[in-house]
Amino acid sequence: DQQVKQNSPSLSVQEGRISILNCDYTNSMFDYFLWYKKYPAEGPTFLISISSIKDKNEDGRFTVFLNKSAKHLSLHIVPSQPGDSAVYFCAASGRWNAGNMLTFGGGTRLMVKP
């Protein structure tokens, strides 16, 4: 049973508009969440993260929101650009793991149309 889920396999957005990518998790012991971006033929690259002590973290055009009660996080990209077209993975980790073990969602493919 997947502990981290991205229920939308794909998302299409017009350039300049907002992209919202969603992620749900089931394990309340997760306390750190990350978003990775992956282009074809490349490895995933770290994008932004948030600790469970916060409900928002912002980095330029990227903002991650965390709703612990709903076990839900979202990544907002404003404004969206064609170069943002990629697969986005959310990931979660918990301190019970003796290390930086990440549990990943299945990914959402974002397409930003010019």
Place this chain on the structure above:
Amino acid sequence: DADVTQTPRNRITKTGKRIMLECSQTKGHDRMYWYRQDPGLGLRLIYYSFDVKDINKGEISDGYSVSRQAQAKFSLSLESAIPNQTALYFCATSDPGTRTIYFGEGSWLTVV
């Protein structure tokens, strides 16, 4: 140059053959990982190593083995490849002081 280098980047092999994927890193991280990506399933952990003498199974270790030859090198082996091991494989590293892991560029493996 990439901080985490995987070889080969692409390989086609036959069922039953032994195949090794190699990973080397220049980040100086102690922790290294092998993940597998399948469509819709995200990345799943195969094996991880916290140092040269420490090897641990991940979520999907059956059919795989690993070797940590040095702090900078971590290889993944498929002793007898089968078609459902066709996937994109990623090596990754991390620093114990952070919770971010850094991925290599991936190795496409096709088992026919």
